[in-house]
Amino acid sequence: AQRVTQPEKLLSVFKGAPVELKCNYSYSGSPELFWYVQYSRQRLQLLLRHISRESIKGFTADLNKGETSFHLKKPFAQEEDSAMYYCALGAASGSRLTFGEGTQLTVNP
C-alpha cells in the first residue's frame, strides 16, 4: 500500500531563514515523488518532480530511498512562499497519486 506522511501540519519561519518541509513515504516498488503547492485561493500546481532533479523557485528536494524521504528545502524563505505544500507519491508516470496531509508554510516578515 502507498502512504505519504507529512509530520508537520503547520510550519512557520522568518523571511530569509532556511526551511525544510518533511515528507516520508511507504511504497514497495520504485516510487515517483512530487511536491505540489497551493497558494491562497488558487488551484493545486506541481512544484517539483524527483526525477527532474531541478530547482523551482529556489526549492529542491532529494529522494532518499534509504530513509524513504523526499524532504523539500529552500535555503532562504520568502514571504511569497507562504502556501500549502503537499507531498505526493505515484507508482509510475501518469498513475494515481497518493497525497500527504499537507504542510501549511507561513513565512513571516
Next chain:
Amino acid sequence: GAVVSQHPSWVICKSGTSVKIECRSLDFQATTMFWYRQFPKQSLMLMATSNEGSKATYEQGVEKDKFLINHASLTLSTLTVTSAHPEDSSFYICSAIGTRISYEQYFGPGTRLTVT
C-alpha cells in the same frame, strides 16, 4: 497552457437530489482524469480514475452508484453525486493528464458542494 476548468465552482442542493460537476481540459486532450475529495483542512483523497471511453476505476470505499463518473470525450469528465446527503458536502477537485506530458496532473479549481 494546460488549463483545467470545473463547473460549477459552488453548488447548494437539497438532500435527495442529484448534482453534476463538470471537469474540462481547455487546451489539451486528457486521456486520464482523476476525481478527488477534500474535507476542510484535510488532504485530497482520490475517489476515482477516469479514462476516456472506459469505465472509471473507483478507490476502495467509494460507492460507484453514488458517485457516477462519465468520461465521454478527451476534454470532458463529469461526476454526478446521486441522492446527495449532507455528509456528501465537500470540496470536489478534478485533475487531468495530457498526452504530451504524461506525469503531470493539472488540477481544476474545485467545486464546493453543500447539501442541505
